[in-house]
Amino acid sequence: MRPFLLAQVSDPHVTAPGTLCRGVDTIAMLRGCVAQLTSMPPRPDAVAITGDLTDSGREEQYAMLRELLAPFDVQLYLIPGNHDDRDVLRAAFGDRAYLRQSPRFIQYAIEDHALRIVALDTVMGESGGELCEARLEWLDRTLAAAPERATVVLMHHPPFRTFVAGLDASALRDPEPFAAVIARHPQVEAILCGHVHRPIEVRFAGTRASTSPSCAHQIALDLTPGAPLRALMEPPAYRLHAYSAEAGLVSHTVYVGEFAAPRASR
DSSP: OOOEEEEEOOOOOOOOTOOOTTTHHHHHHHHHHHHHHHHHSSSSEEEEOOOOOOOOSHHHHHHHHHHHTOOOSSSSEEEETTOOOOOOOOOHHHTGGGGGGGSSOOOOOOOSSSSSEEEEEBBBBSBBBOOOOHHHHHHHHHTOTTTTSSSEEEEESSSOOOOOOHHHSSBBBSSSHHHHHHHTTEEEEEEESSSSOOOEEEETTTTTEEEEOSSOEOOOOOOOOOOOOOOOOOOOOOEEEEEEETEEEEEEEEEEEEEOOOOOOO
């Protein structure tokens, strides 16, 4: 029996038709990512996009996003990033009832799969992330409601240091209360984040946390203290998380595009 497959796409930064995102054709890049996901064998059972769905949260950008995502015929789960607008997102995807599970924030629990999905809203209106008391209490209650079910937590801002100065300046503020909640719920298989446009893995609060690369442009890896952020065109990528009760969660990074095979040795 094959595992449940959850594809994690992150930070597409979709713009309006005919425009670029700081010189990057993010529309074309998301289109290529969707085409690869819808043709891969086996196809994922669900797709989650972990924030920065658009570049500035405008209606025309969400309309473009909806058009780009239309080829998916599997369950699609969206969470906002700091470049998104909650109200405009809800209006653009009004047929997605899960976006209205929480009246103030876009956070929800999905019970339909072998792996429970709990999505958390970390947006505070600026580049950095925040979890207020209300959001932390919601997370604690939601995780406590299904202690026997293997769960992943989706969130945009990572709750850990990356040692990339510019990224850490915009990470989740005050992650200790969040870590205390996660530590109380050992069924959490992983915390899946976006925001930083790089693949990063770390142990966190008794489980593991990771970030996904962007399906568009990436951020340069520079661990020099105080170094400025630089975008670069490393290959776009997404994450593919395979879950079974026997193996737990196994995560892969998948690059978008065609790559030449090595020549056969003589």
